[in-house]
Amino acid sequence: MKAAANSKKAEAPQVENTTAALEGSELGEVKVHENVIASLVRRAALSVEGVSRLAGSTLVDNIAEIVGSRRMQSRAITIEMADNNRVSIEIKLILKADFNIPEVAAQVQKAVIERVEKVTGMTVTKVGVLVQDIDEVTPPEEEPDDENAEIDSIPMN
Numbered sequence: 001m002k003a004a005a006n007s008k009k010a011e012a013p014q015v016e017n018t019t020a021a022l023e024g025s026e027l028g029e030v031k032v033h034e035n036v037i038a039s040l041v042r043r044a045a046l047s048v049e050g051v052s053r054l055a056g057s058t059l060v061d062n063i064a065e066i067v068g069s070r071r072m073q074s075r076a077i078t079i080e081m082a083d084n085n086r087v088s089i090e091i092k093l094i095l096k097a098d099f100n101i102p103e104v105a106a107q108v109q110k111a112v113i114e115r116v117e118k119v120t121g122m123t124v125t126k127v128g129v130l131v132q133d134i135d136e137v138t139p140p141e142e143e144p145d146d147e148n149a150e151i152d153s154i155p156m157n
Contacts, residue, residue, distance in 0.1 A: 020081045022121060032120050034079040037087060041077050044115035045091055048107045050099035055092035055132040082125070087116065090128035097137045105129040 019031040045051055054076035078090040089112060095104055109127040116124050 018081075020085060020087065020120075020122060022085060032122070034081065037079050037089070037116055037120065037122075038077045040115050040119055041079075041089055041091055041112050044111040045093060045108050048104060048111050050096050050104035051108060052094045052096045052135040055094055055130070085120075085122045086125050087120075087122050088126040088128075089116070089124060090130065092130045092132050094133045094135055095131055097134050101131055105131065 018034045022030040022032060042054060045054070056075045076092045080088045082088070091108065091112065093108065095101060108129050112127045113124045116122060
């Protein structure tokens with residue numbers, strides 16, 4: 001029976017490490033969940049000029065946001081936590097048209113590293129940026145001619 005019990009333990013699925021323990025104290029241990037890091041990454045990336053949005057299905061992401069799901073982040077942001085408070089990140093983005101991809105990617109990397117390290121105290125070892133698409137520029141709608149707009153305001157005497 002012990003052999004059967006041991007084989008069941010060996011077959012148990014491995015649980016992914018979704019938290020990182022920060023410096024502990026006599027009060028207890030402080031842990032940061034990967035959702036916190038993903039939120040910081042999202043905000044940092046979207047703050048960079050030229051970034052349109054995170055990659056993914058707009059319809060699915062909008063529905064997920066309405067119902068409060070954070071799964072959209074898991075499709076666009078990958079977090080890998082290691083020992084010694086180290087984290088590596090990959091983010092998939094849609095950029096705005098007419099922006100230089102390498103420049104925007106470098107700014108995203110810098111913004112993500114600064115934000116995550118400042119808020120969590122962790123060391124970011126890598127930020128991979130994958131540009132999956134570019135939003136096309138749509139021309140602004142034409143406004144009515146000024147001549148036609150003034151016709152409505154002709155005084156009637």
